[in-house]
Amino acid sequence: MTAENFNLTDYLSRIGFDGEVHPDVATLTQLVQKQLRSIPFENTEVQAGRIPSMVPEEIVDKVLVHQRGGYCYEINGVFAMALTAIGFEWYFAGARPMFYPMRRPKTHMVVIVRVEGRDYLCDTGFGGYALRAPMMIEEGEAVQDGDRFRMELIDGEYVVSSLVQDEWQRQYGFALQPQEWIEFSLANYFNATHPDTIFTQKKLAIMQTPNGRKILVDNELKLIEEGKLEKLEVEYTSALKEYFGLDLFKTT
Template identity: 50%
Template sequence: MYASNFSLELYLQRIGYQQPVQPDIATVTALMQQQLRSIAFENLDVQAKKVVSLEPEQIVAKIVGNDGKARRGGYCYEVNGLFAMAMTALGLEYQFVFCRPMFYPMRRPKTHMALLVKVEGQQLLCDLGFGSYGLRAPIALSQVNLAQQQDFDLFRLISPEPGQYVLQAQLDNNWVNQYGFDLYPADWLDFMPANFLNSTHPDTIFVQKLLIILQTAQGRKMLVGNEFKQTVAGVTQVQQVEAAQVAALLEAEFGLKA
């Protein structure tokens, strides 16, 4: 994944990361967490009836800008694509994987994107674009069936069959499937049909309602339709938002300027 206008320096500035970077697990973890807390998962373009662009240069222009001060985020292809560019800049190998969302009541196609990053002899599942119960740090594929405490959330990977993996999150003391994937590598262009589907199909949540999510060290902020939810240390507060308040809320709570 490469864009001619990607600059690691500007990317680090955009996410507010000021520490030295190395091609190691500690840096990958820190960058993932910092991006999740700085760049919102959002579907503003879809809500504006635009098909999200998967041109790498346009992703960089939208999320980072030419000065590291852009005020937009994106959904899974965009934010994971941007993270992949950072991995390339660090000299790390990775592959994209197709993921099947599994929290719906019916079987869904493989429309979600995640990354497997190879670092220090490990394959790390990295995902910066799954939304409300998305990972908050990488999980090594070698850590199957091992519960992972990440801030105030609990995750684990299970492997129903060799080479098959399912990410689970613990909700109300139950392990709930989030998505499944295998180790077959996907090319960037393979996601174009799924992106068009998520940008345009009336059955997708991205078309149906506004969806904005930003992680914090204590939890997350979410705007779903006209409902603003803020979770701190496992406690969630909910408030209704009037249409006239949305633009100010996006800027104040999510750092977004449409």
């Protein structure tokens, strides 16, 4: 995944990464964590009635130049550009969201990274109660910044679950099958236009913090820190700017 206007230095500055980068687990972990804490998961393009661009250069312009966020294809796309620039071995895979009441197609996109002889699931673009760091692809549980996650192999797919308020909630399932970037263009159109997707139904913005996460859904803001939940009624546009650094009225 590349773009003519992608610059690794600009990306590292955007996510607040200082120091040297190497194609190793330590760098991979820092990249995931820092991006999750600096580039918000958001669907303002969809809510404005537009289909997010899948042109790599336009994604770079949106996320790095104009300091916006996006959903999985955009922010995992930028993440993949950084992986390429650093020299990681990786590929895209399709994932099936499992938080809907009915079975869904594989409209989510994740990144599988092969590093130091092991495969890791990396995902900077899921939102909600998503992973907080790379997760080794094998059955078992992992604790990341105090949050618990579980990976199970079910019917040929790895299923990722999060422990939310003492209950395991399935997030999505994926298989170790590489997919090309172009394969996600239909999923992007589906997510941006179908009336049953959460992206067309709700205004969303989600970003992690070192000890929790911020979740904005329409006019409700959830601030979760060290397991404590605070709910606030807010004005969506103002909250976007105050809590996520997104100014919908900024044109440059």
